[in-house]
Structure formats: C-alpha cells, structure tokens
Amino acid sequence: MVKNRFGYNRSKLKLITNMAVPLMLTQFFQIVFQITDQAIVGRLKVEDFAAVGVASSFIFLITGTIGMLCSAFNIVGGQYFGENNIKKFGESFNVTMSxxxxxxxxxxxLILGYGTKIMENIYGLHAETLSVAGEYLKVAGLTIGINLILFNFSSYFKNINKSHILVYSLTAASIVNVCVDFVLVHGKFGFPELGATGAAVGSVIGYTISLILSIFFFQKYKIFNYSFVLNKEIFYRLFRLYIPLALQDLxxxxxxxxxLTAFVSRMDVHLLAVYTIIVTLTELFMIPMYALSGVCMTLSAQAYGKEPQKGTEYTGLSCVFLLALLFPLALIMIMFSSPIARLITDKENIVLIVHQVLPIALAANIINGIQMIFRSTLQAINLEKWVLLYSSFICGISLVIIYLMIEYFKLPGLYIGLGICYLGLSLGYIAKIKFNFKLKYK
Structure with missing residues (x-):
C-alpha cells in the first residue's frame, strides 16, 4: 500500500538519491567554506567588513532574482528532455546561456558606471564604507554573470543525471576562494594586502575555476553543441515562465x-539574538529541503514532458525521503541544542531560550520543506501562475497572523505563525494537484 501510495520503487528512489545527495554535499561544503571565508574577511576593519557584507548581499539579491531565469530553463528544458526532444532541450539551454x-x-x-551611486542611494553608507563597497562591487560584480552561467550548467547536469559534477566544480571554487582570500585580503606570501578588494578577487577567481570545470564536464558529457542564439519561440516560453517565478521569489x-525582519527587530534584544542563532542553526536543516525540492522540480518537469499525467509521480516519494532525513536531524539538533548554541554565544539566558524555541522552529521548517516540494511540482507542470496567486494570498494573510502571534507569544509565536503559513500553503498545493489530476486524467 505504501509503495502504491507514494509511487515507490527502487529505480525512482535511486534516481532521487543520485541527484539529491550531491546537491546536499555541495550546499554543506559551501556553507562551511562561506563561514571560513567570513572569518577571514571578519578580521578587516569594521568599516571594510560592513562594506563587504552590504555589497555582497546586494550582489546575492540581484543574482537570485535574475537567476530565476535558470529555474525557468530547468522546467522548460526538463519538459523537452522528458519528451526526448534533445534538439529543443539544446536550444533552450543555448538561449538561456546566451x-x-x-x-x-x-x-x-552598469556597476562600473553607477555601482557606487547605487550603494549610496539604496543603503546610505558613510563615505569610507561607501568607497570600500564601491571598489568591492566593481570586481565582485563579475560574479553575477558567472553565477548565471553556472546556474545553467547546474540545471543541465541535473537533467542528464550528473549532479555529482556540481560537487567537484563548486567545492573547488569554494576552496580556491578561501585560499585566495587568505592570501590577498591580508597580504600573505609576498602578495599585496588588498583588503576588501582581495575578497572580491577571491570570489571572481573561485567562480571562474568552477566555470572552467563546468565547461570541461559539459564538453565531456555534452549531448548537443553550444552556440550563441536567441530563438524567439524559446525566449518567449522562458520569459513567460520567468515572470511568475521571479515574482514568487520576490x-x-x-x-x-x-x-518578518521588521517584526523581529521590534522584539527585546535578547530575543533578537535568539532569532539570529536559530536562523544560523536552521541553515543546516534547510540543505535537504532545497536539494529535494530542486530535484523534484527537475524530475517532475521531465515526467510531465514525457507523459503529463505522470508529472506528480516523484512528489510523494520526495516528501517521504525528506521526512526520513529531517526527523532524525531535528531530534539530534533538539537533543544537542544547548551545546551547539554555546558554540555561538556564552550567554546562558540566550542558550536557554534557544533550547525552548528551537523545536517549534524546526517543526515549522519541516512543514516548509513539504510545501517547497509540492510548490516545485506545480511549477514544473505549468501551474506556476496559480502558485504565484495562491502563495501571495496565503503569505499576505499569514503576515497578519504572525504579527498577532508575536504580540501574544513573542518569538515562539513567530514560528507558530510560520508553521500555520506553511501548512496553509501545503494543503492548498496538495488540493490543487489532486483537483488538477482528477480534472484532466480521470
């Protein structure tokens, strides 16, 4: 019965595992190296450290928003790949890459001409911090384009079931980034001390190494040739899908x-510190959530392209796989929440609150993982516009609920409200999948 209910079989489970595990390892290593990188940059002057933080956050925001174009390729390309239409799959890759x-x-x-002005107008930085942020941005801005190209390669490798390549390329990038930062930020081994600019150079060199490796593996496993092209039909299909995906992300x-940040910032400073620690701890918890939702999107798009009524066949198994990972991880984090929190802070009153609130936060995130998988499925089967409208409605109502919950229950209320939000999203997505399947295929 369980096998029938969740579409379980060895081949599907093996496929999900082969795709998800490398993605989880990649994200884990990136977090480790990101923390190491922050430790290196964190020894700069406060103004320089703040400048790097602001400028890198700006780059991250821009890259994430534009990067939804690559998610559109993941869906469109996946559907073509499922149809075994390699020509169209190649065209969609080439158009997205171009x-x-x-x-x-x-x-x-734009950054070279107006980067410093943009930093000044958006963030209102002081002169010294603004100068450093502007110089960092001029170099690190190159990573926007490089990352977009890497996102495309990532979608390509996932579609051809070569996710393990991402472990090689992105881990190599992280190692090179950390090493170059160590050398250039503080001027080691006879190299000049470049400070924040050295950190930007390290990021560019690191991602360039990843790009070179991705191109090498693309040549090794290519099923079509790349050419710079802007096909009108593919462009329109990608752009039509990009708009709701980008708005959803926004x-x-x-x-x-x-x-949420505005709500939390009005709390007591101790609760604000607890919130910051919990956000840090749940980053590890989020790794399988992002990996499995991404894998489910790719496989659902392929299945939908091959046979539309099979577009949801990987959803249930992905949820079961996710829960099998998250429940043991949640228990471990709850059992050792106090020792883990003490690695971040020595304030016992904060450690105590973390121990009390973390179980609620983890429960909310488990529900979040489920809704992410169902959302990815709906987006993969051409229901992205419905997802946008429904999620906007639920998020709007949830903000009111969360605000009221915080008023009465403080920080626990925040996570209770988030749990309600994620539950509402999950139930709506499940109902939509069942209704859509019954309407079209029964």
Missing part, C-alpha cells in the same frame, strides 16, 4: 522576509 552572458555583461557595465523570499 541571455545570461548578455545580462552578465550589462550588469558589470514575494516569498524578499518582501515576506523583510516583513
């Missing part, structure tokens, strides 16, 4: 997050 190159060049030109991961 657009990414153009966007990368335009972004760097609402759920930008506006919603900004509103």
């Amino acid at each position: 657009i990414s190159v153009i966007i990368g060049v335009l972004c760097e030109i 609402i759920e991961y930008a506006l919603f997050a900004i509103a």
Whole structure:
C-alpha cells in the first residue's frame, strides 16, 4: 500500500538519491567554506567588513532574482528532455546561456558606471564604507554573470543525471576562494594586502575555476553543441515562465522576509539574538529541503514532458525521503541544542531560550520543506501562475497572523505563525494537484 501510495520503487528512489545527495554535499561544503571565508574577511576593519557584507548581499539579491531565469530553463528544458526532444532541450539551454552572458555583461557595465551611486542611494553608507563597497562591487560584480552561467550548467547536469559534477566544480571554487582570500585580503606570501578588494578577487577567481570545470564536464558529457542564439519561440516560453517565478521569489523570499525582519527587530534584544542563532542553526536543516525540492522540480518537469499525467509521480516519494532525513536531524539538533548554541554565544539566558524555541522552529521548517516540494511540482507542470496567486494570498494573510502571534507569544509565536503559513500553503498545493489530476486524467 505504501509503495502504491507514494509511487515507490527502487529505480525512482535511486534516481532521487543520485541527484539529491550531491546537491546536499555541495550546499554543506559551501556553507562551511562561506563561514571560513567570513572569518577571514571578519578580521578587516569594521568599516571594510560592513562594506563587504552590504555589497555582497546586494550582489546575492540581484543574482537570485535574475537567476530565476535558470529555474525557468530547468522546467522548460526538463519538459523537452522528458519528451526526448534533445534538439529543443539544446536550444533552450543555448538561449538561456546566451541571455545570461548578455545580462552578465550589462550588469558589470552598469556597476562600473553607477555601482557606487547605487550603494549610496539604496543603503546610505558613510563615505569610507561607501568607497570600500564601491571598489568591492566593481570586481565582485563579475560574479553575477558567472553565477548565471553556472546556474545553467547546474540545471543541465541535473537533467542528464550528473549532479555529482556540481560537487567537484563548486567545492573547488569554494576552496580556491578561501585560499585566495587568505592570501590577498591580508597580504600573505609576498602578495599585496588588498583588503576588501582581495575578497572580491577571491570570489571572481573561485567562480571562474568552477566555470572552467563546468565547461570541461559539459564538453565531456555534452549531448548537443553550444552556440550563441536567441530563438524567439524559446525566449518567449522562458520569459513567460520567468515572470511568475521571479515574482514568487520576490514575494516569498524578499518582501515576506523583510516583513518578518521588521517584526523581529521590534522584539527585546535578547530575543533578537535568539532569532539570529536559530536562523544560523536552521541553515543546516534547510540543505535537504532545497536539494529535494530542486530535484523534484527537475524530475517532475521531465515526467510531465514525457507523459503529463505522470508529472506528480516523484512528489510523494520526495516528501517521504525528506521526512526520513529531517526527523532524525531535528531530534539530534533538539537533543544537542544547548551545546551547539554555546558554540555561538556564552550567554546562558540566550542558550536557554534557544533550547525552548528551537523545536517549534524546526517543526515549522519541516512543514516548509513539504510545501517547497509540492510548490516545485506545480511549477514544473505549468501551474506556476496559480502558485504565484495562491502563495501571495496565503503569505499576505499569514503576515497578519504572525504579527498577532508575536504580540501574544513573542518569538515562539513567530514560528507558530510560520508553521500555520506553511501548512496553509501545503494543503492548498496538495488540493490543487489532486483537483488538477482528477480534472484532466480521470
């Protein structure tokens, strides 16, 4: 019964595992190296450290928003791949890659001309910090285009079931980034001390190494040749899908997050510190969530392209796999929450609150993982516009609920409210999948 219910079989489980495990390892190593990199940059002057933080956050925001174009390719390309239409799969890859190159060049030109002015107008930085941020941005801005190209390669390798390549390329990039930062930021081994600019150079060199490796593996496993092309039909299909995906990302991961931050910032400083620690601890918890939702999107798009009624056949198994990973991880984190929190802070009152609130936060994130998988499935089967409208409605209502919950229950109320939000999203997505399947295929 369980096998029938969740579509279980060895081949599907093996396929999900082969794709998800390398992605999880890649994200884990990136977090480790990111923390190491922050430790290196963190020894700069406070103004320089702040400048790097602000400028890198700006780059991350731009890259993430534009990078939804590559998610569009993941869906469109996956559907073509499922149809075994390699020609169209190749065309969609080439068009997305060509657009990414153009966007990368335009972004760097814009940054070189107006980067410092943009930093000043958006963040209102002081003169010294602004100067450092501007210089960092001029170099690190190159990573926008490079990252977009890497996102495309990532989608390509996932579609041809070669996710392990991402472990090689991105781990190599992280190692090189950390090493170059160590040498150039503080001027080791006779190299000049470049400070924040050295950190930017390290990022560019690291991602360039990843790009070179990706090109090498693309040549090794290519099933078509790359050419710079802007096919009108493919461009229109990608852009039509990009708009709702980008708006979804903007609402759920930008506006919603900004509103939550605004709520939390009004709390007591001790609760604010607890919130910061919990966010750090749950980064590890989020790794399988992002990996499996991404894998489910790719496989669902392929299955939908091959046979539309099979577009949801990987969803249930992906959820079961996720829960099998998250429940033991949650128990371990709860059992050792106090010792782990003490690695970050020596304030016992904060450690105590972390121990009390973390179980609620983890429960909310488990529900979040489920809704992410169902959302990815719906987006992969051409229901991205419905997802945008429904999630916007639920997130809007949830902000009111979260605000009221915080008023009465403080920080626990935040995570209770988030749990309600994620549950509402999950139930709606499940109902939509069942209704859509019954309407079309029964």
